[in-house]
Structures are given as structure tokens and as C-alpha cells.
Amino acid sequence: MKGSENTKFIPNLSYDCVIFGFNGVKLKILILEYHNTGLFALPGGYIKHNQSLQEAVNKGVEERTGLKNVFLDQFQVFADPNRTDPSATRRILEANNKDLADNEWMTERFVTVGHYALINYENVNPKPDHLSDSIEWYDIDNVPKLMMDHNEIVSKALEVLRNNISEKIIGMNLLPPRFTMKLLQQVFEAILGHTLRRTSFQRKMLSLDILQRHEKLFEGKAHKAPYLYSFK
Amino acid sequence: MKGSENTKFIPNLSYDCVIFGFNGVKLKILILEYHNTGLFALPGGYIKHNQSLQEAVNKGVEERTGLKNVFLDQFQVFADPNRTDPSATRRILEANNKDLADNEWMTERFVTVGHYALINYENVNPKPDHLSDSIEWYDIDNVPKLMMDHNEIVSKALEVLRNNISEKIIGMNLLPPRFTMKLLQQVFEAILGHTLRRTSFQRKMLSLDILQRHEKLFEGKAHKAPYLYSFK
DNA sequence: TTTTATTGTCTCATATTATGACAATAATTC
């Protein structure tokens, strides 16, 4: 039936998600590229009429990463009436052989709810959706030009992440279950964009009483082996 | 023309605003009561198709308080599919002799963007809108039972305000242009919900280098007159 | 002139954080 798609969703409302991961060196985000258009965008989607926003975003993140119930922060609404770009949306629909008339609702103005997710890089298996031909990790300091206001959404997400930097949440979601103090420090440095003092950082983390110390990690390197830690 | 109202606005999307004021003693918020219904609610509204969210909220706040361009923080989206209460909306429409069929769109599910505003209590002249018969200040610790999830929105706004307590923003927006150190301390105590140490507070504020000291304020009291300050 | 209440500013004790020093220790090199 024609036009059935648009009745499933709340009109003019979408979500977009900045998915952060950490590969041990750099902070990265997932960006998708649409078939034959050269257009890059954040993963996002629409909210069904019977669905909560959080359900919708969780589902979208799961479809692209395979991860369930990841840490999500809904950080800002972007609602400039001119933020949407109908011509870009049409290009994507055409490149995917979609009926324009049928999908006209997608070219309307959209208010979007910006989220960021923190996920364990190693567990992710990025999967493009039916409109895009790739979804890939990009260094946070090397993000390509994105559609509409998505670059602004990324900047804002990083800003909020930096301000809300809670030791436990960041560590628990961006790191593997067991990690060295050095790796923990490297996540913080990657997020904050500057180096930290080793001794102060270590003392601070230990004093917070959120870490559990485990066995040492023998990496086969010619120096003292570090302890492994997990979050309590 | 029937049903023309709903075409003006983005469907299923609203804003609500917790408007904070400080009367010198208590932190207060503005709450409106609907004609002949006993229903209390936060001031809120809808977003026109050609309007940004911020424009819509600024306009709503101005209509109820007479104040333009007040400090606004868009702090959270509330999007539970069951948060809306169609029966309450119908009661309000009936009490105002509105055509139910014509306004059926108002009883649909709404996703709302929660905001809080900080305003100078003294400058406000509260004005009820066409559906409500009063808009009044309530102590933050004595808020009545509100419609839908509005009590939750208030709690969340206060929580965010407490966490985001930036000296300058709070002082500049909740206080008159010139104020004593004591009044400044009282705003902070009203927001935080606990007392602060006078000497430490004073030293802290002065060390931040955000205050300009002016002439003394002679209140006609039998003690040393305090200086007046403004924000730089 | 004395009293009263409050203000502005110290002082000293007590955290907290910065900075550097240093011993401990896996693995490599000789």
C-alpha cells in the first residue's frame, strides 16, 4: 500500500546517534555512507508511534553494531527549521531506486534528538542499513564532511562527553572488562584531547574506590608488568 | 476552517518549561491552572512549522512572563508513549467550550522537550493563557500534583540545575543587577537545598573574579552595611 | 556612649592536587 511507511512513524521527528568507541589509541565514531551519493551521515532513524525514544535509539544502535542496551545519553535537540536538506534526501532515495512520491515525508523538516553512545570497540560488528553501503569507524579528529548539521551534532556530543566525563561510565562502556591503568588513562586522554599526569591520574583513580585490582598482565615487554583492573 | 489549528504546528511534538525565579528567600517555579478543572501544569506549547524550537519556547515564556530572551536550557526530551493523558486534555477542552473533534490532535501522543528558564522574579508579570485561569509562583518544595509527567519534569529540571550550577549564569539571571553577597549566597542555598558556610562562600566568589564591587547598601539596620556587587 | 547584629578579612588546620624522585620488576642484551 502506498504511503504506508510514513504512518508507522511520528512525523517530523528523528534521532541521530554519535557512537563512540576506543581502539586503544584513538577515540572513534561510527559514520555511514549512502550508496552512490558520496553523502556521509550519522546513524539515525525515526520513532514508531507506539515506541519510546529510548527503544527506538537502542534498536537503531543494535541494528548497526549488534550490541544491545548500550550506554546512551540523549544530550540535545536540534530543531532549526532549515537544518534538513530535502535535496540530499532525494539523492539518497533516487540512488536506492525508491519511489520519491512515496517517501516525500522524508524530505520534510525534521526535529532530531541528538544522542551519544559509548560502546566497547572490540565487540562491534558494524552493519550498514538498507540505504547505506558502509558504516565505518573514523577518528574523532578526522571526521569527513557530513550531511545537514551532523558535524555540529558530533561537536556538541564530544563537548557534552567531555563535560560529563564520569570515570566509571566512560571506563565501563569504552573499555574491555579488564584493562591496565595505562589504557584507562589513554581513554581519558583521547576524550579530553590532552595528556594527563600519570602519577596524579593513578592516585585519583585508586582513591575513587571504583577499581578492583586483579592479576598482572605479562605482555612480554622488557619492564615491570602492570596490574589489570576492572570496575567494581 | 475546521482543523486548521493543527496544520500550523509540528504534530506530536511540544515543549514544556520550568520557569525558575527567586524571591530573596525561596526558589520558585511558575505553574498554571486550567479553568474549572483543578488541573495544574507547566507552561508549554507547540512548535510552528517555520519556527525553531528556541523561538517557540522564547515566545511561550514571553507570553506568560512578559520577559524577552531569558536564559533557557533545553535539558531533556520526555518521550514515553504513555506520558500523554488524552482524558485530561479533553477535560480542559470541554471546560473551555472547545470543539473536541476540531482539537482531537491535542489528545494524541506528544513527545515533549523539557526546558528550564532562569528569570528575575521582580520583573515578572505572570499572565495566564487563553486555556488557563491562573499562573502563579510555587515554592520548589511545595509544588502541587501536576498533569501527566510534569512533576517528573520539574524534578529533573531541578536536578540538572543543581548539577549545572554555574555561578555567573545563575546569579545573572535570578538576581537583580546589583545584590549583596548575602543575597547571592541565599540563591545558591535555595537551589542546592542546603546551607553554605558564609566565609568560604565569600572567599570563593571573590576569587572567581566575576564580581564587580560597588557602593555600600545602607538598609537602615543596626549593623555594618554590606557592599553591593554586580557581575562583570 | 554603649550595645547589637552583621560584614569583611584574617589565621590556622585540614584536605586535595601537582611534581618529582625512586625503588621494583619483566624481558633483553651481553
Next chain:
DNA sequence: GAATTATTGTCATAATATGAGACAATAAAA
């Protein structure tokens, strides 16, 4: 197997910030 290397865990000391109280200054009333 002893010396070397790179890194880790921890401590010592200095610099800052905060907590808690003391006290003199002072505007108006008694």
C-alpha cells in the same frame, strides 16, 4: 647470570584549595 632498559607502583614534598573559627569594623538603635 649480571647489567641494561622501559615502565610501573608508591612515596615525599610543595603548592592550592577548603573548612572552621576568630576578630575588628561599622551602621543604627538604645
